[in-house]
Amino acid sequence: MTEIQNPIIPGMAPDPSIIRVGEDYYIATSTFHWNPGIQIFHSKDLVNWDLLTHVLQHGEVNLRGTNTPAGIWAPHLSYDEKNGLFWLAYCHMQNMAGREFNSESYAMYAKDITGPWSEPIYLTSIGFDPSLYHDEDGHHYLSILEWETRLGYQAPGHLVIAEADLENGGIKGNWHRVSTGFTTRGCVEAPQIYKHDGWFYLLAASGGTGYGHGIEIGRAKHVFGPYEPNPTGEPIITSSPRHLFSLGDPDAGHFEMYNPHSIMQKAGHGSLVETPNHEFYIAHLMSRPLPGTTLNPLGRETSLQKVIWNEDGWLEMADGSNLAKMSTPAPAGITNSRNQEFDDVFDDFKGDAYNLKFMTPYHEQNASWVGIVDNQLMIKGANSLFSQVSPSIMATRATSLDYSLQTKVTFDPVHYSQTAGAGLYYDSNNWLYASLHLDDKEQKLVLGIIQAKLGEKIDYVYDQVEVPGNSAEIKINYHLGTAQIYCRFNENDEWIKVGKDFDVSYLSDEGVNGEPGEIGGFTGLFNFIGSVDAYQHDSAAAFDYYQVKNGEK
Structure with a gap:
């Protein structure tokens, strides 16, 4: 029997909606703060998936x-x-301060x-996690979490359903509050409607999107x-699978629910699909922590x-349990194995x-700052990497806990605030950056390392390496939360190690700026090349290639 190996989409690919x-x-x-927004992946066999x-x-x-x-x-x-229309519903979470969770939900459609x-x-704007159901009678229904802000009421709120007005926007009639959850795990969200044998299933x-996460049904x-x-x-x-009573908890990491016997953690937030042969699968999110920790760099x-569907008309896992597994039986007739090379990245x-x-985080990719010129990627520098406005970063999702990132950059700065290079990035407060820049006296080009940890800047000024020309190859080896940085100036030279072994385990969902008992983020680690110009925004760096190889150094 052919098995589907999980995760089918490694790296930041949460809240999967499958059709x-x-x-x-x-x-x-x-995709959170990353552009372009909303990834669409495609497969013919449920085994191999490509970004489409x-x-x-x-x-x-x-x-x-x-x-x-x-x-x-x-x-x-x-x-x-x-x-004959594809529909996509999504929410734009704009503010989470004060646990107000101000969000606007939208729908878009396309023929293709x-x-x-x-x-x-x-x-x-009632809450978040919208979904659409198109009934055979021509009616369309919107389900969503109604976010609760009143004191003394069960948080995070009700699952609500209304008829959607897809021609004019908004809803028809009233919202119907249908449930605050079907188990005692609480923190119910992401309702989705399905129909099977005359029943509507929700x-x-x-359990929150942490270690107590799960999928429930009514x-x-x-x-x-x-x-x-x-x-x-x-x-x-x-x-x-052990019982959790957490009603009224609006969201939490639930670190006490960590399962020491499972590689897969945080399994939850799923959606249902039927194969042409009437087999059923649920796509769901999961995480893989660093060994011996509750830190999840890959998001x-x-x-x-x-x-x-069991005899009583309820969905259950094919093996009869409710414990998510790292593999599951493939559909009948599928003999393909997963191609791990799809997770590598190379672009010359x-x-x-x-x-x-x-x-790119926070702002859009466009020709004003990034593009291919003479077989090189030109990146025009702008804000520092601490910026939530216009950091000049081109990044790809980290998809393994063991990989190498490599690039070649050519750069001619004229001011000490101009830099170009490569690094690891979670968000504007948390990253590691190896770059070409002028030394403090603005007399020679060096390769140096700067780190951001919980918003604090760490500059490794004693680990700079002089660059003999105006270009260098940079390599970053990542292994289980530790990074090593290397450089060389000719293709046949030995790699020179720069600085120490860097602990970057904090570049993870739980390691960034969160509150006690909660996860700080749920996006994931990225690898990047980029440039900074806090001088005149007019310098540009040229990158010959970009390569990420998983499992290789």
Whole structure:
């Protein structure tokens, strides 16, 4: 029997929403403060997945100034067979201060999954994690979490459903409060409607997006309920199956729910898909901590579990348990194995466009600051890496806990605030950067290292290496939360180690600026090349290639 190996999409690929249209499977995932927004992955076999496109890439959203981990949350893909349209619902989380969670939800549609997509259609500001269900009678329903802000009421709030007005925006009629959850895990969110054998099923995430995370389910004969809970009283998928009572807890890391016997942690927030042969799978998020820790550098990744409908009409995992596994049976007739090379990245910039995997925090990629010129990627410097406005960063998701990043950069700075190089990046407060720049006396070019940890700057001024020309190759080896930086100035030279072994384990969801008991972020580690110019914003760095190889040094 062929097994699907998890995660099917490693690195930052959380909140997966999966659909099948014909023979093609698609998954949409969250992107938070990263542009282009909303990743769409494609597969023919549920085993191998490629990044196909991004949806928000034409100025539909402004992410400048976004605090971690706000931004674009929980996109939901659906397909309206009656009208032949792909629909994507998403929320833009704008503010999380005071636990107000101000969010606006929108929907977009397209005839083709690669676009062009419509302009965003406003839906609601009642909460977050919207999803659309298209009934065969032509009605469309919107389900979402209604965020609770009143004192003394169960947080985070109700799962609510209303008929959606997809022509004019908003809803028709009233919201129907249908549940505050189907288990005692609390923190219910991400409701999604499915229909099977005459029942409406409401799939939801619960337990917070930490170690107590899970997927739970209820059902009703009418779309507005009343919904009865799964009689087990427990999640149908989780990585920590022991009972948890956490009603009223708006969100928490639940570190006490860490499962020491599982590689996979935080399994939850899932969506359901049916194969052409009427087999069923749930795509869900998961995390893989650094060994011996509860730190997750890769953020939340996407996995699959095979599920079945039992005799009582409830979904359960195919093996009869509710413990998420690192592998699951592939659909009948599928013999393909996962191609790990898809996770590597290489671009020598000899084409017309750079690699689709490149993303940028806070602002958009455009020709005013990045582009291919004479088989090199030119990056024009702007704000420092502490900026939440315009950092000139081209980054790709880290997809392994053991990899190497390598590039060659040519740079001619004229001011000490101009730099160019490569590094590791979580957000504006947390990164490691090896760059070419002028020394303090502005007399010679050096390669130096700067680190940001919880918003504090650490400059390793005693570890600078003089650069004999105006270019250098930079290599960063990452292994289980430790980074080593190397440089060389000719292709056949030995690599020179720069500085110490750097502890970068804090570049993880739990290691960044969070409150006690909660995770600080849920985005993930990125590798990047970039440039800074806090002088005149007019210098540019040239990169010959960009390479990330997993499992290699």
